Amino acid sequence: MDNHTPENQRLVILLQRVSLQDHAAFKQLYDLTSAHLYGVALRFVRKKELADEILQDAFINVWQQAGGYSATLSTPMTWLISIVRNKSLDRLRRGKLEFDNTVVLDETSSEPAHEEAADHADPHELYAAATEKMELNRCLSLLEAPHRQSLALAYYNGMSHAELAEHLQVPLGTAKAWVRRGLERLRKCVESSSQPATPKGSR
Structure with missing residues (x-):
């Protein structure tokens, strides 16, 4: 684990800012990581619509739980991937979908996630949907x-x-x-x- 690379340091800083409810940092974090995380979700559920939903739910969790991230325990991408993985597994259990147990979870996977994510919904649309869902959840809680x-x-x-x-x-x-x-x-x-x-x- 090396959090001293420029990429990881940037993500660590963004997560720290997100924990303070910084919307601009949240959007930057989304733009930098969503394609890779979408690829992880897609390898689990094999359905683009489900992968989109999982990505939205995962980023809602990131917004709510960014303060729980510890740079001493894992790299930012490892932490983010674990959220997507857990969301994907929950969805698979609920939907009783088949999935490949050999799915690659390592952030250093040689398989380019960007290729898998190339034809998924526009990142800005997904970000907007995620923020709308966050606001809906807030209103529901009231x-x-x-x-x-x-x-x-x-x-x-x-x-x-x-x-x-x-x-x-x-x-x-x-x-x-x-x-x-x-x-x-x-x-x-x-x-x-x-x-x-x-x-x-x-x-």
Whole structure:
């Protein structure tokens, strides 16, 4: 492990800045590493759409957990690859997809990840999608627990209102109301966060 190369030093600094919620550093880190990390995800799941989703989820984790990176334990790419690997394995377990156990995880792999990633979605589009997902997760975390749980069960688990009511052991009308109110508050949060900030002294 050598964190003294110029490339690794740059990534270490960027991760330190990301841990301080520096959006510019996050975008630089994404631009420098996303193609390689996409290649790692693609070698696991063999599907471009899943690899795109894994890359987004991985970078959300990076944004949230950059403060946990230690340069004394691993190089930045080793740490980033481990996040992508874990996300990929979780997705494979959930989807029961077949994968090749001989997949190369070493950051020094001679197989160019950029070639595998050449035809995946535009990096800027993926970055925008990742940041939008981060904002959505933030807004979800602000919802009251019943509204958040109802939305998660309805949209991630595909439950109907009737199934939701039975699962949560509440009247059907209550389940419908929780979903409706949760969606309304989620929409307002997302819309307000997308509005440009009003400059101080402009009122």
